[in-house]
Amino acid sequence: MHRVNLHVSATHGAARTGTATTARGTYETPLFMPVGTRGAIKYLSAADYDRLGAEIVLGNTYHLMLRPGADLIERFGGLGSFTGWDGVTLTDSGGFQVFSLDPKVDDDGVTFKSTYDGSSHRFTPEIAVAVQQQLGADIQMVLDVCPPLPSPPEVIRLAVERTHAWAQRAKAAHTRQDQALFGIVQGGVSPTMRAESAQRTVDIGFDGYGIGGLSVGESRDEMLPALAAVIEHLPADQPRYLMGVGDPASLIEAVALGVDQFDCVMQTRLGRHGTALTSTGRFQAKAARNAELDEPLDELCPCEVCARHSRGYIRHLLQVGEPTASRLLSIHNVAWTFDLMRRMRAAITDGSFDTLRREVLDVWA
Known part of the structure; x- marks a missing residue:
């Protein structure tokens, strides 16, 4: 057994x-x-x-x-x-x-x-x-x-x-x-x-x-x-x-x-260095273009960070060396990966896995 x-x-x-x-x-x-x-x-x-x-x-x-x-x-x-x-x-x-x-x-x-x-x-x-x-x-x-x-x-x-x-x-x-x-x-x-x-x-x-x-x-x-x-x-x-x-x-x-x-360890390592995993690929949160953006890291992500915080705010935290930025990005990256696995489980069950695979590889391959 x-x-x-x-x-x-x-x-x-x-x-x-x-x-x-x-x-x-x-x-x-x-x-x-x-x-x-x-x-x-x-x-x-x-x-x-x-x-x-x-x-x-x-x-x-x-x-x-x-x-x-x-x-x-x-x-x-x-x-x-x-x-x-x-x-x-x-x-x-x-x-x-x-x-x-x-x-x-x-x-x-x-x-x-x-x-x-x-x-x-x-x-x-x-x-x-x-x-x-x-x-x-x-x-x-x-x-x-x-x-x-x-x-x-x-x-x-x-x-x-x-x-x-x-x-x-x-x-x-x-x-x-x-x-x-x-x-x-x-x-x-x-x-x-x-x-x-x-x-x-x-x-x-x-x-x-x-x-x-x-x-x-x-x-x-x-x-x-x-x-x-x-x-x-x-x-x-x-x-x-x-x-x-x-x-x-x-x-x-x-x-x-x-x-x-x-x-x-990639999810939290990227988070500590200011990078988010998103449905459109890696997102560099510290980039200057994010300073005034009042939108989440990933509009398709259901995590608590995307529900509450803007790109502009997280970019500010990174700029001033506030450790909260690393925490928020790490939470997002782990939650985003959990959601990807949930979507895989659902797609295998309902027969749409090939479609999901193409979507992911189109962005990440």
Whole structure:
């Protein structure tokens, strides 16, 4: 019995919508999951998550194990209790952050330095599982090897082999029955290696499947065939999670291939730097031409920011360095992405997904 089961309620080609059931509760797919790296989505609180309609919020294992520490979060009753969030939580393994720090990698694990104080730390598949069991998220991810792209074939091959061996060890180490464990597929942009990695990961048997190592430097034209090669080998009744992807064109193209859930820091990163996602593309809110505009960021957006605030006001806040601007733009970008996912679910159900896909790609591709 899987700890996460996906009931597909409608399909349109390979695109699908449904309901996934976890030990804590359910979530609707396809789904966008905002990232609360250090225990919060930047500029937002758990009350904001509720109001915006978030269903899953991520935490970052690497950062949380360093500050405030997994022991402390465990004493608070786990990540959800610690942050005041009652919805579903997911922790990544920390592997992506670790591998961005030029660590020392061997067959057993990885040694890396803290970004906070330079102290040395060791991660193995077993340690990553143990730390995430302490963090207590509803879904945890195995430790994988995430090579940059482009990388030589031998580097991709070694990443596939180590990811597979580490996944076997992670499954053997995982003991929490109330916490799902997702495997991760690697393989660069090679459809052959992607298919092999997917089959080997499914053979181990997990509660859901992450697709890692994409959107790390390759083009969308390179990403999509590799993604399609993975999807073909993943179970139909379990979630498929494309990790670290959040731009609108990639979201809708991946949903068209059969992906169920996504995460990305892009929405709030853009917001902090004065950029809004809109139905007509990226909008630079700080531009001088917005100074006297008494219209919302996006007239088609149903979010609270667009209902209340003008482009002129938000541009003013950015000009004077008022942090409220970053908060408002971040709320808008997360809400706008949630609404895009809602529209995808509705379009799959009513058979208009191809039309929506063309509309999105016309703006964002």
